[in-house]
Amino acid sequence: MADTPSGESCTSPLELFNSIAAQGERVRSLKAGNAPKDEIDSAVKMLLSLKMSYKAAMGEDYKADCPPGNPTAGSNSDADATKASEDFVDPWTVRTSSAKGIDYDKLIVQFGSSKIDKELINRIEKATGQRPHRFLRRGIFFSHRDMNQVLDAYENKKPFYLYTGRGPSSEAMHLGHLVPFIFTKWLQDVFNVPLVIQMSDDEKYLWKDLTLEQAYSYTVENAKDIIACGFDINKTFIFSDLEFMGQSPGFYKNVVKIQKHVTFNQVKGIFGFTDSDCIGKISFPAVQAAPSFSNSFPKIFRDRTDIQCLIPCAIDQDPYFRMTRDVAPRIGHPKPALLHSTFFPALQGAQTKMSASDPNSSIFLTDTAKQIKSKVNKHAFSGGRDTVEEHRQFGGNCEVDVSFMYLTFFLEDDDRLEQIRKDYTSGAMLTGELKKTLIDVLQPLIAEHQARRKAVTEETVKEFMTPRQLSFHFQCFCFDT
Numbered sequence: 372m373a374d375t376p377s378g379e380s381c382t383s384p385l386e387l388f389n390s391i392a393a394q395g396e397r398v399r400s401l402k403a404g405n406a407p408k409d410e411i412d413s414a415v416k417m418l419l420s421l422k423m424s425y426k427a428a429m430g431e432d433y434k435a436d437c438p439p440g441n442p443t444a445g446s447n448s449d450a451d452a453t454k455a456s457e458d459f460v461d462p463w464t465v466r467t468s469s470a471k472g473i474d475y476d477k478l479i480v481q482f483g484s485s486k487i488d489k490e491l492i493n494r495i496e497k498a499t500g501q502r503p504h505r506f507l508r509r510g511i512f513f514s515h516r517d518m519n520q521v522l523d524a525y526e527n528k529k530p531f532y533l534y535t536g537r538g539p540s541s542e543a544m545h546l547g548h549l550v551p552f553i554f555t556k557w558l559q560d561v562f563n564v565p566l567v568i569q570m571s572d573d574e575k576y577l578w579k580d581l582t583l584e585q586a587y588s589y590t591v592e593n594a595k596d597i598i599a600c601g602f603d604i605n606k607t608f609i610f611s612d613l614e615f616m617g618q619s620p621g622f623y624k625n626v627v628k629i630q631k632h633v634t635f636n637q638v639k640g641i642f643g644f645t646d647s648d649c650i651g652k653i654s655f656p657a658v659q660a661a662p663s664f665s666n667s668f669p670k671i672f673r674d675r676t677d678i679q680c681l682i683p684c685a686i687d688q689d690p691y692f693r694m695t696r697d698v699a700p701r702i703g704h705p706k707p708a709l710l711h712s713t714f715f716p717a718l719q720g721a722q723t724k725m726s727a728s729d730p731n732s733s734i735f736l737t738d739t740a741k742q743i744k745s746k747v748n749k750h751a752f753s754g755g756r757d758t759v760e761e762h763r764q765f766g767g768n769c770e771v772d773v774s775f776m777y778l779t780f781f782l783e784d785d786d787r788l789e790q791i792r793k794d795y796t797s798g799a800m801l802t803g804e805l806k807k808t809l810i811d812v813l814q815p816l817i818a819e820h821q822a823r824r825k826a827v828t829e830e831t832v833k834e835f836m837t838p839r840q841l842s843f844h845f846q847c848f849c850f851d852t
Contacts, residue, residue, distance in 0.1 A: 384439035385640070386483050387425045389697060391433050392637045394418045438640035460687050471770050472721030475513055475686075475713060482689050484514040484711060491518060498522050499561040506554050506712065509779050514686060516696070517708035521681050525562065530843075531679045532672075533558055534662045534707070536569035537597065539589035540579055544596045545733035546813075547715030549820075550780065552600045554712070555683045559606060565671060565841045566607045568597060569662050573612040577651040587613055594832050596736055599824040602835075605842040608671065609835045612658055618838060621674075622667040628702045629657035633694060641690050660695035663707040670838045679705040686711035716776055718750040736821070740814045747774065747806050747813070754795075755802035766798040767805070774802075774809040781812055 398414045425433045458473055479486055487510070492503050495518075506512045521531050535555045537548065559566050570593065572586035581589075590611045597609065616623055635653065638644055644653055661667050665678035672678055682692060689711060696706040714721075717732040731750050734743055754772030756762035769775040769792050782788050791808060794800035 384425070384428055385481075386693065386697075387421065387428060388433070388438050388640055389637055389693070391418065391421045391425060392634060392640065393632075393697060394421055396634050472716060473714060478686060479514050482514075482686065482693070484516050484686075484689065484709070485518075487513055487515050487518070487710070491515070494519070494522055498525055501561045504554060504557045505783060505785070506550070506557075506780075508785065510713070511550070511780060512554060512683070512710050512712045514711035515709060516692075517706065518681075518710060521679060521708045524679060530564070531562075531681055531708075532564055532665065533562075533566040534569070534680050534682050535566070535684060536571055536659070536662075537593055538571045538575050539586065539593040540575045540581075542589055542592045543735045543737045544593055545735045546777075546780075547733070548596075549600065549736070550712055550715055551683050551685065552597055552602075554710075556600050556602055558681070558683060559603065563843060564606070565843045566602065567662055567668060567671070568602075568607065568609040569659070570594065570609065570611045571655075571659060573616075573651075573658065574655055576613075577649060577655060583613065587611060591829075591832055594835065595824050595827045596820075598827045598831060598835055599820055601823070604831075604835060607835060608668065608838065608841060609832075610838070611836065614836070615838070616658075619667065619669065621669045622661055625661040625664050625667045625702075626657045629660050629695070629698050630654060632698045632701050633657065637694070641694055656691055656694055659691045660698065663692070663695050663699070664702075664704045668838075671841050676704055680707040681710065682707050683710045684712070685714060687714070715780065716773055718746060718752065718773055720752040720773060721771070721776065734813060734817070736817060736824070738817060740818065743813050743817060744810050747810050751777075751806060751809070753802045753806075755805075759801065762801060763798040767795045767800075767802065769795055772802075772805065774805045777809050778812065781816060 394414065394417055398411065398418055401411045401414055422433045429439060458477065460473065460478060476486075487507065492507050495507065496503050504512075524531055533555055535551050537544075537552075555566065558564075570590040572583075572590045575581055575589070576583055576586040579586075590613075594609050616626075633656070638653055638656060642656065663680045663682065664676065665672040665680065666674055666676045684692075689709065692707055692709055699706045717729075718734070719732060731746065734746060738746070752771065752773040754768035754770065754775070756765055756767065772795070775792065775795060778788060778791065782791075791800065791805065795805055
């Protein structure tokens with residue numbers, strides 16, 4: 372049976388839409404190149420089959436200018452409009468009307484990823500010999516693509532590497548920004564693998580009102596916070612897009628290959644770009660995709676193209692990597708695997724992410740103990756009752772209480788967290804007591820981070836950001852001649 376153009380079953384309408392667009396491009400390319408008739412006929416047959424699958428899934432014909440989720444002008448589908456107003460996730464916007472936050476089970480179905488279940492967590496524990504991180508135990512990292520494939524490789528002593536990143540839009544990072552780095556640090560430790568961290572300062576220059584100099588200065592400042600998470604300098608390479616692109620022909624060649632295999636129609640469908648967006652935005656997804664391929668880093672992996680990449684990230688970044696996975700086999704690379712996290716809620720509630728532009732929506736890594744206490748007490752959305760009497764009688768709601776949500780991220784002790792949940796739900800613990808518990812957890816956490824960051828010098832940053840050979844346990848597999 373013939374594979375789809377992406378090489379994987381299309382489990383979501385958007386993946387089907389993108390596969391049709393890619394197959395259409397392939398048909399046009401074959402015709403333009405005067406390919407053999409049987410090859411063209413086979414490609415056309417595949418295209419028609421994909422369009423039939425799309426119609427069966429969506430109940431309407433494929434339209435190149437109307438990606439799923441973007442209803443045509445004049446559409447009167449109230450149900451679709453209501454659904455779109457409730458949950459919306461893309462790389463720049465996260466929105467839901469529910470105080471509980473995004474429905475992640477629905478998002479898994481929408482994005483066509485796989486749930487991280489108990490079986491997978493047990494397999495990670497068995498492979499590493501380490502207790503699973505609290506982010507895995509508590510479902511904070513909840514979805515994946517091809518993690519079993521990564522574990523297969525690891526168990527057979529085949530190499531893989533980690534890739535994550537940061538878009539440096541401001542000098543100060545907040546607590547939510549730490550989540551992927553805390554987890555990536557754990558992955559690096561337990562698997563003993565190399566890590567590349569992309570600082571997409573070019574992206575922030577294109578999207579924000581920043582100069583190139585500001586964007587790069589934010590890269591350096593954010594890199595200090597990332598380094599303060601405790602990454603091993605011998606296994607970690609941090610790079611600025613603005614700086615590294617000109618230093619690595621291998622990286623730029625992969626960017627160009629990706630650009631050639633993704634059409635304007637596809638990026639419009641995936642990212643919602645319009646005709647008024649600058650061409651830099653339209654071409655940027657290829658830059659975020661390129662670190663997924665090992666030969667983008669010749670100092671680390673030489674010319675190896677077969678080393679798989681594992682990307683821990685928030686699920687709003689998944690559209691970039693769905694595109695990357697579609698392109699990968701067509702340019703001779705393995706598809707990157709992914710681990711997706713939930714969103715870290717704003718203090719005001721789980722309807723949206725924290726914002727670096729709103730100081731009261733976030734606990735920043737630069738905040739003092741006094742500021743942390745004030746922000747939690749004044750702004751953290753409460754699941755408590757209107758009066759003490761009602762709260763004692765009916766209890767609080769942990770599912771919407773931001774202080775409890777934050778504790779699920781940062782309180783290590785599972786038994787204590789469960790006791791807090793029981794006490795708050797029963798009414799034995801009041802909102803003020805819950806907030807004080809959170810403050811007592813966050814104040815030393817932030818203070819310790821600030822102390823580690825203070826020890827990070829400009830020279831240390833330069834060392835992490837210098838292209839170089841890294842040290843890791845499967846090095847012999849990479850450099851056998």
